[in-house]
Amino acid sequence: MKCKDAENMIPLFLEDDLDTEDLREFMEHINKCEECKEELTIQFLVLEGLARLEAGNVFDLKSELELRMEEAVHALRVRESMQWFLYALDGLVVVAAVTLAALLITIG
Numbered sequence: 641m642k643c644k645d646a647e648n649m650i651p652l653f654l655e656d657d658l659d660t661e662d663l664r665e666f667m668e669h670i671n672k673c674e675e676c677k678e679e680l681t682i683q684f685l686v687l688e689g690l691a692r693l694e695a696g697n698v699f700d701l702k703s704e705l706e707l708r709m710e711e712a713v714h715a716l717r718v719r720e721s722m723q724w725f726l727y728a729l730d731g732l733v734v735v736a737a738v739t740l741a742a743l744l745i746t747i748g
């Protein structure tokens with residue numbers, strides 16, 4: 641099979657429209673020929689991208705990403721406030737210890 645033949649078959653392959661013999665030869669060529677493999681990849685991405693655009697999946701992907709980013713920001717905030725809380729707790733323990741020591745010294 642020549643590159644020209646393989647290129648002509650790419651749209652048929654993507655639409656699952658090749659008979660067994662053609663498909664076998666096509667796959668053999670694609671596996672050997674980098675140029676045709678690249679051409680197949682490009683045409684697949686274009687076709688898949690258009691299909692997703694028509695189905696509105698691109699927007700779903702975008703909001704999915706936004707949701708994940710919001711969750712990450714929220715998790716980060718929780719972690720940061722937890723850290724602040726722990727620092728505050730540390731401070732309180734020190735203050736309590738000092739107060740207790742002062743109290744004991746005063747009493748003693």
Ligand SMILES: [Zn+2]
Nearest residue numbers: 643646673676
């Ligand atoms: Zn080729």
